[in-house]
Amino acid sequence: MVLPLFTMKLEEEIQQHKFKSPVQKALLNIIYTANWLQNKQVAYFKTYGITPTQFNILRILRGQQPNSISATEIKSRMLDKNSDVSRLLDRLTAKNLVAKQTCPEDRRAFNVFITKEGLSLLANMDESVDENILSLTNDQAKELSRLLDLSRG
Amino acid sequence: MVLPLFTMKLEEEIQQHKFKSPVQKALLNIIYTANWLQNKQVAYFKTYGITPTQFNILRILRGQQPNSISATEIKSRMLDKNSDVSRLLDRLTAKNLVAKQTCPEDRRAFNVFITKEGLSLLANMDESVDENILSLTNDQAKELSRLLDLSRG
DNA sequence: TAAACATATATGTTGCAACAAATATGTTAA
DNA sequence: TTAACATATTTGTTGCAACATATATGTTTA
Numbered sequence: 001m002v003l004p005l006f007t008m009k010l011e012e013e014i015q016q017h018k019f020k021s022p023v024q025k026a027l028l029n030i031i032y033t034a035n036w037l038q039n040k041q042v043a044y045f046k047t048y049g050i051t052p053t054q055f056n057i058l059r060i061l062r063g064q065q066p067n068s069i070s071a072t073e074i075k076s077r078m079l080d081k082n083s084d085v086s087r088l089l090d091r092l093t094a095k096n097l098v099a100k101q102t103c104p105e106d107r108r109a110f111n112v113f114i115t116k117e118g119l120s121l122l123a124n125m126d127e128s129v130d131e132n133i134l135s136l137t138n139d140q141a142k143e144l145s146r147l148l149d150l151s152r153g
Numbered sequence: 154m155v156l157p158l159f160t161m162k163l164e165e166e167i168q169q170h171k172f173k174s175p176v177q178k179a180l181l182n183i184i185y186t187a188n189w190l191q192n193k194q195v196a197y198f199k200t201y202g203i204t205p206t207q208f209n210i211l212r213i214l215r216g217q218q219p220n221s222i223s224a225t226e227i228k229s230r231m232l233d234k235n236s237d238v239s240r241l242l243d244r245l246t247a248k249n250l251v252a253k254q255t256c257p258e259d260r261r262a263f264n265v266f267i268t269k270e271g272l273s274l275l276a277n278m279d280e281s282v283d284e285n286i287l288s289l290t291n292d293q294a295k296e297l298s299r300l301l302d303l304s305r306g
Numbered sequence: 307t308a309a310a311c312a313t314a315t316a317t318g319t320t321g322c323a324a325c326a327a328a329t330a331t332g333t334t335a336a
Numbered sequence: 337t338t339a340a341c342a343t344a345t346t347t348g349t350t351g352c353a354a355c356a357t358a359t360a361t362g363t364t365t366a
Contacts, residue, residue, distance in 0.1 A: 007306045010298060015230045016216065022294035023284050027190065028232060029301045031205075034187030035233040036305055037180065042354095051322090052184075063169065072344060077168045079181060080188040084323065086345055091322090108331045108344040131176050135306035141175035144300040145163060148182045151297065152189055153160045153288035195324095204352090225314060237353065239316055244352090261314040261361045 026151070040133055048125055053083060054092055058122055061098060061114035068111035070103065097121060179304070193286055201278055206236060207245055211275055214251060214267035221264035223256065250274060 010029045011017045019025035041052045050058070060077050061069070071085045078085070089112060092098040097118035100110040114122075136144065163182045164170045172178035194205045203211070213230050214222070228238045242265060245251040250271035253263040267275075289297065 007302060009302045014232060016213075020280075021284055022291040022298065023287055023289050026289060026294035026297045026301075027283055027287055029298045030183065030187050030190060032232045033301045033305060034183050035235070037183060039235055060169075070344075079167060079185045082188070082192055082324080086347085087322080090346095103344095106332070106344080108329095110345080127173075130180055131174055134176055134180055134304040136176050136179060136300070136304050138175040140300055140303065141179035144179045144297070144304065145175065145182045147289070147293055147297040147300070148179075148186045149160060149162045150293065151287040151289050152186060223314075235354080239314095240352080243316095256314095259314080259362070261359095263315080 030148075030151075037133065041130070044129060045125075048121060049095070050097075050121075053078075053080065053088060054097075055125075057085075057088060057092060058097060058114060058118050061112065062119065062122060065114065068101070068113035070109045071112060072109070074112065092118075183301075183304075190286065194283070197282060198278075201274060202248070203250075203274070206231075206233065206241060207250075208278075210238075210241060210245060211250060211267060211271050214265065215272065215275060218267065221254070221266035223262045224265060225262070227265065245271075 010025065010032055013032060014028070019028070038052065041055075045052055045055055056079055057074060060074055071089060074089075075081065075083060075085045089098060089100065093100065095117075096115055098112055099115050100112050103109040103111050134141070163178065163185055166185060167181070172181070191205065194208075198205055198208055209232055210227060213227055224238045224242060227242075228234065228236060231238070242251060242253065246253060248270075249268055251265055252268050253265050256262040256264050287294070
């Protein structure tokens with residue numbers, strides 16, 4: 001298959017042309033590509049005053065509407081399972097993008113929901129952006145997801 | 154194709170079953186998988202007192218042996234092009250894993266090289282670890298790398 | 307040759323991330 | 337029913353990351 005002229009392969013990006021195995025190369029490629037993606041997203045989201053992680057939380061909360069969910073439940077759905085949800089929610093609350101109510105059934109927990117401001121922020125951000133970042137067809141994307149799922153097996 | 158029983162697909166990992174498109178799902182999958190990988194690596198490298206980024210630098214320097222290279226050149230080969238190489242090298246120098254000499258031809262720059270301690274640290278770390286993290290055959294790994302290269306196109 | 311510009315690296319500052327421990331509430335079982 | 341354990345969240349602390357700016361040296365050009 002012929003790649004477009006402007007495609008840089010991993011070996012050019014990190015100037016390394018020998019790898020111990022295709023598997024090791026794939027590992028480096030996952031990390032390299034995720035950093036590349038992350039850097040693009042940080043730059044884009046910054047114009048809206050949030051980070052990719054905060055965006056991830058806002059989308060989770062919008063997806064739960066009209067229900068609210070606890071911090072623990074948010075964490076279980078996040079892309080980075082190591083996130084410090086407590087302080088991330090503090091920052092989003094300070095920006096009026098989310099709000100909390102103490103949960104009546106379990107007073108240890110909070111019900112968290114997205115505010116109108118949070119919803120309109122998401123609406124203003126052209127969300128199709130995250131689809132146009134990757135130069136893939138739908139079929140290629142499906143195959144990529146399949147291999148990524150498999151790799152964590 | 155039948156996946157092993159223990160394989161969790163992205164939709165289960167983040168409890169989200171609808172995506173705007175296969176491309177958006179692939180994007181989330183790249184980030185999720187990189188975080189998963191990163192968390193595994195952090196835990197492993199911590200037992201040796203270094204981070205994945207520091208490990209990346211040590212491997213770059215070992216690959217250059219017996220030559221030494223400048224900080225700028227290191228940066229151009231790193232997986233995360235946003236790294237603060239100056240202070241990363243400070244930390245590695247403080248641990249005696251790398252050393253610097255002012256470059257005679259260009260007194261702005263330093264020649265950086267890996268020390269004996271750095272080399273024996275790498276030797277002690279069973280490097281095959283990073284190959285056993287991913288559950289892929291070599292052919293699957295090649296296809297994964299191809300799609301990742303393509304996706305950044 | 308001096309001024310303008312480019313490059314290599316360092317540093318000040320701010321805020322977030324990671325880890326551990328604390329607090330508060332809920333559940334279980336002797 | 338109370339002691340032991342589990343769960344939900346917060347908070348203290350430390351260090352690293354990101355961003356802008358500074359410093360020092362090198363290169364180019366009028």
